[in-house]
Amino acid sequence: MTGAQAVPDGMRDPRDELPDHLPALRAFAISLTRNVSVADDLVQDTIVKAWTNFDKFTVGTNLRAWLFTILRNTFYSDKRKTRREVSDPEGAHAATLFVKPDHDGRMAFAEFSAAFDKLTPEHREVLILVGASGFSYEEAAEMMGVAVGTVKSRANRARTRLAELLHLADGEQVFSGVDGATMAVMSRSGVNAA
Amino acid sequence: MAKEREKPGAFHQIDENLKRVYEEALVQDVPDRFAHLLAQLREKGPQK
Numbered sequence: 065m066t067g068a069q070a071v072p073d074g075m076r077d078p079r080d081e082l083p084d085h086l087p088a089l090r091a092f093a094i095s096l097t098r099n100v101s102v103a104d105d106l107v108q109d110t111i112v113k114a115w116t117n118f119d120k121f122t123v124g125t126n127l128r129a130w131l132f133t134i135l136r137n138t139f140y141s142d143k144r145k146t147r148r149e150v151s152d153p154e155g156a157h158a159a160t161l162f163v164k165p166d167h168d169g170r171m172a173f174a175e176f177s178a179a180f181d182k183l184t185p186e187h188r189e190v191l192i193l194v195g196a197s198g199f200s201y202e203e204a205a206e207m208m209g210v211a212v213g214t215v216k217s218r219a220n221r222a223r224t225r226l227a228e229l230l231h232l233a234d235g236e237q238v239f240s241g242v243d244g245a246t247m248a249v250m251s252r253s254g255v256n257a258a
Numbered sequence: 259m260a261k262e263r264e265k266p267g268a269f270h271q272i273d274e275n276l277k278r279v280y281e282e283a284l285v286q287d288v289p290d291r292f293a294h295l296l297a298q299l300r301e302k303g304p305q306k
Contacts, residue, residue, distance in 0.1 A: 079300070086292055091283035104289060111292065115299045176275040195273050196280035223272050232268040 075123050082114065085128045088197065092132055095192040096139055098181050106142070110135040129199065133207045136189060143185070179229035187222035194219050 089110065093103035113134050114121075121130055180188065193204040194215065201219075205212040226232075 083293075083296065086288045087284050087286075090286070090288055091280050094283040095280055104291070107292065108295060111295055112299070173275060173278060176272075177279060180276075180279055191276050192280055195276040223269050226272050227268050230272075232271070 078118055078121050078123060078127050079115070081127055082111070082131070085131055088128060089131050089135060092192060092197065093135055093139075095196075096136065096185055096189055098188075106135060106139055109138050109142075113138065126203070129203055129207055132193070132197075132199075136207065139185070175230065176226075179226055182229055183222060183225060186218065187225060190215060190218045191222050191226075195223075 086107070090103060090107050093106045093110075094100060097103045097106060110131060114131055117134075121127065180191075183191075189208070190204065193199045193207065194201055199207070201212050201215050205215045208215060210218075
């Protein structure tokens with residue numbers, strides 16, 4: 065993640081590098097808001113803020129993490145301002161490809177997406193940062209402005225919540241390091257072990 | 259460093275699906291409005 069070799073000779077101007085990060089930035093925004101048009105407005109605000117604050121960016125550090133941080137801070141401050149939940153799962157889904165569920169008993173993706181939509185933005189955020197977009201717990205902690213331990217416990221709670229929403233108990237030995245209440249939920253919704 | 263705990267089946271499936279959520283958003287075309295916005299910002303020149 066922190067490969068100094070990855071930085072090109074002469075270190076690019078972050079203004080030139082920004083477009084490379086747009087797809088990831090937008091994917092993060094869509095994951096957070098679950099609404100493509102809200103996500104695009106958020107990306108737009110993030111670009112403008114980044115542009116006017118590039119003097120505060122240290123060239124050679126992780127530009128993507130810096131942009132993600134601006135985006136999530138903007139998202140939460142907008143949310144505080146408007147005090148209304150903007151969630152339109154249909155909007156997000158309409159713009160994504162429909163994927164046929166697998167036939168081998170693995171969870172269907174559509175079902176997963178619906179459960180993901182029901183999470184709080186904080187849970188979606190942590191799961192996307194550490195579970196999907198390849199940031200380390202340490203990087204996520206810095207972006208979210210919390211301790212590494214908080215990121216780990218939040219990520220675990222979010223995964224557990226998803227498992228509950230999906231009634232996931234596949235008979236396998238379930239979670240290690242999860243509290244008894246979760247185990248009870250998991251076994252209650254469970255089937256007999258195969 | 260902390261050793262990677264073996265992922266239970268449920269969490270492993272969750273993580274696979276999370277990657278899919280993110281990747282489906284990632285492969286979408288970025289709307290032109292952002293290229294236009296960047297062009298506008300560049301025209302205005304570097305901010306101080």
